Each structure stands twice: as structure tokens, then as C-alpha cells.
Amino acid sequence: MLFMSVLTAGRFGGVNTPINFDNFSRATDSIFVQVILNSLLIAGATAILSLLIGFPTALFISRLSRKWQIILIVAIILPYWTNFLVRTYAWLVLLNNEGIINKFLRNIGLIDKPIEMLYTSGAVIVGMTYLYLPLMILPIYAALEKIDKNLTEAAYDLGSSAWKSLRTVSIPLAMPGILIGLIFVFVPSLGNFVVPELLGGGKTVMIGNLVRDQFLKARDWPFGATFALILTLILVILISLQSYVSKRVNINA
Amino acid sequence: MTKVGKYKFSAAVVAAGALLLSACGGSSNNATSASVDPNVDITTQKLVISNWAGYYPEDLPAKVKAAIGVDITITNHATNEEVMGKLTASDDSGVDIAFVSGQYAQALASAGKIVNFDKSAIPNLANLYPEVADLAYDKGTNYSAPYAWGTTGICYRSDLIDFTPDSWNDLLNPKDSVKGKTTMLATERWLALPAMKLLGYSMNTTNADEIAKAKEQLVKTKPTLLAYDDTAFYTKLVSGEAVLTEAWDGWCNYGIAENPNIKFVIPKEGSDLWADTMVVLSSSKNKEAAHAFINYILQPDVHAWVANNILYKVPNKAATESLDPALATSYPNMGLTPAELLKGEVVLDLGTDSKLYTDLATEVTSS
Known part of the structure; x- marks a missing residue:
């Protein structure tokens, strides 16, 4: 990608020499910086929203009997087998303005x-949260499931309230799972271009759209490669950060 | 990325680039000449045809097989850009005939990727309107056989807006009552078209100042749009989500078919004249069958059948005259005469300057 990004675009895609670094200076143009920041913001909001919905759900499931746990986990995975375009079109x-929710509220x-x-x-954000919630x-x-039930019981026995045992026992022990969840949602959200196109109406442009459009529409492979490189760098930084924090958490625990 | 790496050294791409650099801006005809051997048994040849999805009658393969005995396989592409990528990425894309817009046929000819027809094998070219031979992307109809032609205008819901749009201004600087309910095409040249025409420029301009002014207008228009939409704007019109859209005439008809309150108008500042054409790839090993296929499509009854099916105008005089006049009543654009269409500006290939428009589109949609 680095090699591609310093070449010159061919007329119909493909690449030519000479080698230059123009694409990098073009990528730091305020329009594109704005797109990258906007993508980080949208992907971040998606990850946080997923956490806010996902953690209570996971906690609830982990407190149920074995039979109900399996039923609910299957119920969460099952819609995931439907094509994601179908789920996005839903x-x-x-x-939409003439859609079910608006009609209901008006009626x-x-x-x-x-x-x-x-x-x-x-x-x-809503569309991607739905897409990546599982x-x-x-x-x-998985993290909550592994926590020894005796630990929470011990916390209760020692006088902790439900909230305090959650805060001091369950959340810290589930932290590696939470971090993995955040990364799992953030990474595909950041690169997604289908949801911004369908639910954003082509007006919300994310970095994934830029990469796709440069390759398929503008046929400017080097410029597309530049954005792909930026995207990859962001992800590498994030994932190493996650594994670092995860290790620290494990040592402390 | 390994796949991309392979293309990097593709001699064809480098050669195409070099050719275009030497042409610099303008395009010249570098199409290879087709040698059609009349003694070849075309029923032993098979054709792979790339066309837009939904842009041909579904039973076309069966009809072709019955009429000229050639097996055809149709692959679909969504955009010109997509099929151009496929055709130029390697020396032999496996495609025999491609359906591309006129300016792309021009670009393929200048890159030497398509053939000049052996016109003796396509006598039905004579059925076309004589004006077709003057279209600037291919004067003389040497390498592209027009399949459909039309223009771009405003497709709107006459029952949901309180005025009759007649200007690109109605789209670009919308009245408050339609703000948030308009859509524009996202394909680069048509994204720029309304602004170019409103500002009185050519849609083929390569003047940096004019492009900058158009960009300024388009950036200003963006917040007033519901969406950029190339493919589903007519369903948005039918549902009432959108009330005023930039549209290719034939696409508007798909909306009119569902709701007669949908109307089409060509803005007074003028518009374009586009033509979608059939080209034969130089790499094709089935050139005899390819010529026979094009000749078959240009047959008046077949081309009329296509027009009825896709609701686009066909540049075939004999076919157009045989169409049921009721069609033009239901779909007014079908009644446009060649003279009316020719008022539009022909979309041309801009060679290396095309980049000005791709950059414009990237910067407008990302703003």
C-alpha cells in the first residue's frame, strides 16, 4: 500500500511512475482531515452505544440459567445470518420521512x-450499532461467564450493594471482554462504507467511502491506497493499545 | 493487494497511459480494425456481453439464440467506471461486447481497446438517425453503435410542490418548501452538470476557474439535499420522500410508471445529450458473432422491442417510428425528437483532464 500510494494514477486505474509524495499532502487537506475525524467520531459513538446496550444485555444473559443462556445467545446470533444489506435496508x-416510525408518531x-x-x-450510528452489536x-x-459466581456472592456477603459488586467485581473482571468488544465494533465501523451510503444518503462520507470511491469511481488507485494506509495505521495503533491495556488489566487482576 | 500488484506491470495500462499522455486532453481514434470473415460459422462462437443491470429485456439471450444462433452470456455492471476498470485492467477481460456511454467509447478507442467496425457486417447501421453520425464522441459511427440516447433533467412530483420547475436553479438553490427533499446524481460528470449549465459553462469545460465556481455552488447545495442518488431516486419520488430530483430521462419513466403525478422537465439553461453505445473489444475472438449481435439489435423490430422494454429512447429511426404513439403520451420524453435532443451538449471524454471532475466530485461529496 505504501508503494502504491507514492505512484501516479493511470488514466483508467492502475499506476504509473514517477514516485512522489503528493498524495500524502493532498490527504492532509482540511476536507479529508475532516472526513477522517468524522469517521473516528462516528465509529467511536457506535462503539460506545454498542457498549451501553451490549453490557447490560450480556450481564442479564450471564445471570440466567444455562438453558436460557443458550436460547438467548442463539437468538442474538441468528439474525446475524441474514445478509447485512437486508438488515440495513430494514x-x-x-x-425514512414517510416510514413506519414517522407515520406512527404522526398518527x-x-x-x-x-x-x-x-x-x-x-x-x-444506529445502523452500525445494530449491525455490530453481537x-x-x-x-x-464470555468474560462475565468465566467469573466465578462465588466472587460476586462473597461481595454480597461482605455487605456490597448490587451496584458496588458490579462496579468492583464484575466490570473489572470483564474488562478484557469489554475492550475486545470495543475493538470488534470500532474496527469494522471505521472502515464501513455501505451503511454511510445507504443510511447516510451519500452525504455522510467516511474514510471507507473515500477508499472505495478512489478505487472504483475516481480510479485513482494511489490516492485510494493512501487512505487505506491511513486507515490501517489507525487500526494498528488501536489494536496495540488494546492489547497493552488488556495486559495491564490482567496483571492487576 | 496481490491482485493489484499484478496489474501494476500490465503493459496495456502503461501503454494506454502513454497513448493518452501523448493525446493530452483530446482523444484520437486508435481503435484497431476488425477483420470480419464472412465464411465463419457464427453459431460456433459464444459472446460475453457486459451491460447495465436492467437495461435490456430479460429474454434477450433466448431471442438472440433463436434469431442468429449465438449463445450469449450477459454480465451486469452498475456504472461506466466499473466496466472501464474491468476492460482496462488486463489485456483480455473476457468480454466481447461492452455497453458503455459515448464518452467512454471515445476513451476506449483512443486507448486502442476496441475495434473500428467492419460496417459491411452491420448493414442495419443505416436504420439509425443520420444525426447520430455527427455525435462528437464518435463522428461517423466508426467504433460505437448507439443503443439508447437521452438527456438529463428534473424529475419531480407535480402534486407535492407548489411551482413548476423549469431551471437548474430550482434544484441547486431550492425554495424552502422543497429543501431536504431533493436529490442529485452522484456520478461525477452529472454531479457537475446542473452547476455548469446554471453558470452558463460547457459541461465539458476544463477551465479551472469555471470548475472552482461550480464546486462552490455544489458545496452550497449539498446541505439542502436529501441524498446523492444514482439508482433509487425514483422510488424516493414515489414514496414522497423526495419531491424534486436530478434524473436521466429514462429513469424518471420508472417513477412515472408507478405514479402519473411524476413529471420530467429539461431545464431552460440546457442540458446534455448522452448516448449509450455498444463496442466490440479488440481482444474478442468472436468478432463475427459480435458484429452479427449488433446488427441484430439495430434491426427495427428488435430495437423497438428494446425501447418498449427499457423505456429509453433509441436512436433508431425505423424503430422509433414504429413505436405506439401512446407510449409518448404516457412517457413524454419518449416523444422527444432528435432535433430537441440535439440541443443538448454531447458529453465528451476529457482524456487526462477527467481527473478535474473526479476531484471535484470527491471534494464536493466529502465537504
């Missing part, structure tokens, strides 16, 4: 003008 039907008289939900960054729930569930 949000189009739900969110019960709560609003008289449709709320604009589709083709916004919010729609992109990737958050499963590692947290």
Missing part, C-alpha cells in the same frame, strides 16, 4: 412534521 424502511399526534432521521450521521455482546458475555 432501517431505510423504519427511518398518534405526537408530531405534525416528520422528524428527519434517515440520511443523517445519527442514522449511520460482536460486543459475545466477548463480554
Whole structure:
């Protein structure tokens, strides 16, 4: 990718010499920096939202009987087998101005003008959260599942409230799972280009869209490679950060 | 990335680049000449044809097999860019006939990727409107046989807006009542078209100042849009999500078919004239069958059948005259005369300057 990114674009894709570093200076143009920051923000919000929904869900499942745990885990994985485009299109039907949610709110008289939900960054975040939620729930569930039940019971016996035992026992011990969940959701969200296109209406451009468009539409492979390189660098930094923090957490535990 | 690495040294790409550099801006015809051997039994040849999805009657392969005895396989592409990538990435893409827009046929000819027809094998070229031979992307119809032609305009819901749009200004600087309910095409040249026409420039301009002014207008327009949409804007019109959209005439018809309140107008500042054409690849080993296929499509009854099916105008005089006049009543664009269409500016290949437009599109959509 590094090699590609310093070449010159061919007329119909492909690459030519001479070698130059123009693409890197072009990539630091304020428009593109804005796109990269915006992508980080959207992917970050997706990861946090997934955590807020995923952790309580995983906690709830881990406290159930073995039989119900299996049933619920299967219920979470099952929709994942549906093609993700189909699941994304479902949000189009739900969110659009003439869609089910807006029609319902209008019929019960709560609003008289449709709320604009589709083709916004919010729609992109919601769509990706839905898409990647199982990737958050499963590692947290696995971590919570491994915690010795006696530890929480001991905390109760020693006078901890439910909240305190959660804060001092369950969350720290589940931390490696939480970190993995965050990475699992953040990484594919950052590179996603289908959801921004469908639910963002092509107006919310993320770094994945830039890479795709440079290769397929603009046929500027070197510039596309430059963004792919930037994307990869961000991910490498994040993953090494995650493994570092994870190790520290394990040592402390 | 290994695949990309392989292409890097593709002689064809380098050669194409070198050719285009020497042409620099303008394009010259470097198409190879086709040698069609009339004694070849075409029924032993098979054709691979790349066309836009939904841009041909579904039973076309069966009809072709019955009429000229050639087995055809149709692969679909979504955009010109996609098929161009496929055709130029290697010396032999495996495609015999490609359907591409006129300016891309021009680019392929200048890169030597397609053949000049052996016109004796396509006598049905005579059925085309004589004006077709003057279209600037291929004067004389040497390497591209036009399949459909049309223009770009505004497709709108007459029952949901309180004015009759007649200007690109209605799209680019929308009234408050339609803000957030308009869409524009995302393909680079058509993304730029409304702004170029509103500002009084050529849609083929390569003047940096004019492109910068168009960019300024388009960046200003972006927040007022519902979405950039090349493919599903007519469904947004049908559902009422969008009320005013930039549209190719034939696409608008898919909306009109579902809701007669949907109307099409060519803005007063003018628009384009595009043509989608059939080209034969130089790498094809089935050139005889390829010529026979093109000749078959240009047959008046076949081309009329295609027009009825895809609701785009065909540049075939005999075929157009045989169409049911009721079609033009339901779909007004089908009644446009060649003279009306020719008022539009022909979309040209800009050679290496095409990059100005790809950069414009990238910068507008990322802003």
C-alpha cells in the first residue's frame, strides 16, 4: 500500500511512475482531515452505544440459567445470518420521512412534521450499532461467564450493594471482554462504507467511502491506497493499545 | 493487494497511459480494425456481453439464440467506471461486447481497446438517425453503435410542490418548501452538470476557474439535499420522500410508471445529450458473432422491442417510428425528437483532464 500510494494514477486505474509524495499532502487537506475525524467520531459513538446496550444485555444473559443462556445467545446470533444489506435496508424502511416510525408518531399526534432521521450521521450510528452489536455482546458475555459466581456472592456477603459488586467485581473482571468488544465494533465501523451510503444518503462520507470511491469511481488507485494506509495505521495503533491495556488489566487482576 | 500488484506491470495500462499522455486532453481514434470473415460459422462462437443491470429485456439471450444462433452470456455492471476498470485492467477481460456511454467509447478507442467496425457486417447501421453520425464522441459511427440516447433533467412530483420547475436553479438553490427533499446524481460528470449549465459553462469545460465556481455552488447545495442518488431516486419520488430530483430521462419513466403525478422537465439553461453505445473489444475472438449481435439489435423490430422494454429512447429511426404513439403520451420524453435532443451538449471524454471532475466530485461529496 505504501508503494502504491507514492505512484501516479493511470488514466483508467492502475499506476504509473514517477514516485512522489503528493498524495500524502493532498490527504492532509482540511476536507479529508475532516472526513477522517468524522469517521473516528462516528465509529467511536457506535462503539460506545454498542457498549451501553451490549453490557447490560450480556450481564442479564450471564445471570440466567444455562438453558436460557443458550436460547438467548442463539437468538442474538441468528439474525446475524441474514445478509447485512437486508438488515440495513430494514432501517431505510423504519427511518425514512414517510416510514413506519414517522407515520406512527404522526398518527398518534405526537408530531405534525416528520422528524428527519434517515440520511443523517445519527442514522449511520444506529445502523452500525445494530449491525455490530453481537460482536460486543459475545466477548463480554464470555468474560462475565468465566467469573466465578462465588466472587460476586462473597461481595454480597461482605455487605456490597448490587451496584458496588458490579462496579468492583464484575466490570473489572470483564474488562478484557469489554475492550475486545470495543475493538470488534470500532474496527469494522471505521472502515464501513455501505451503511454511510445507504443510511447516510451519500452525504455522510467516511474514510471507507473515500477508499472505495478512489478505487472504483475516481480510479485513482494511489490516492485510494493512501487512505487505506491511513486507515490501517489507525487500526494498528488501536489494536496495540488494546492489547497493552488488556495486559495491564490482567496483571492487576 | 496481490491482485493489484499484478496489474501494476500490465503493459496495456502503461501503454494506454502513454497513448493518452501523448493525446493530452483530446482523444484520437486508435481503435484497431476488425477483420470480419464472412465464411465463419457464427453459431460456433459464444459472446460475453457486459451491460447495465436492467437495461435490456430479460429474454434477450433466448431471442438472440433463436434469431442468429449465438449463445450469449450477459454480465451486469452498475456504472461506466466499473466496466472501464474491468476492460482496462488486463489485456483480455473476457468480454466481447461492452455497453458503455459515448464518452467512454471515445476513451476506449483512443486507448486502442476496441475495434473500428467492419460496417459491411452491420448493414442495419443505416436504420439509425443520420444525426447520430455527427455525435462528437464518435463522428461517423466508426467504433460505437448507439443503443439508447437521452438527456438529463428534473424529475419531480407535480402534486407535492407548489411551482413548476423549469431551471437548474430550482434544484441547486431550492425554495424552502422543497429543501431536504431533493436529490442529485452522484456520478461525477452529472454531479457537475446542473452547476455548469446554471453558470452558463460547457459541461465539458476544463477551465479551472469555471470548475472552482461550480464546486462552490455544489458545496452550497449539498446541505439542502436529501441524498446523492444514482439508482433509487425514483422510488424516493414515489414514496414522497423526495419531491424534486436530478434524473436521466429514462429513469424518471420508472417513477412515472408507478405514479402519473411524476413529471420530467429539461431545464431552460440546457442540458446534455448522452448516448449509450455498444463496442466490440479488440481482444474478442468472436468478432463475427459480435458484429452479427449488433446488427441484430439495430434491426427495427428488435430495437423497438428494446425501447418498449427499457423505456429509453433509441436512436433508431425505423424503430422509433414504429413505436405506439401512446407510449409518448404516457412517457413524454419518449416523444422527444432528435432535433430537441440535439440541443443538448454531447458529453465528451476529457482524456487526462477527467481527473478535474473526479476531484471535484470527491471534494464536493466529502465537504
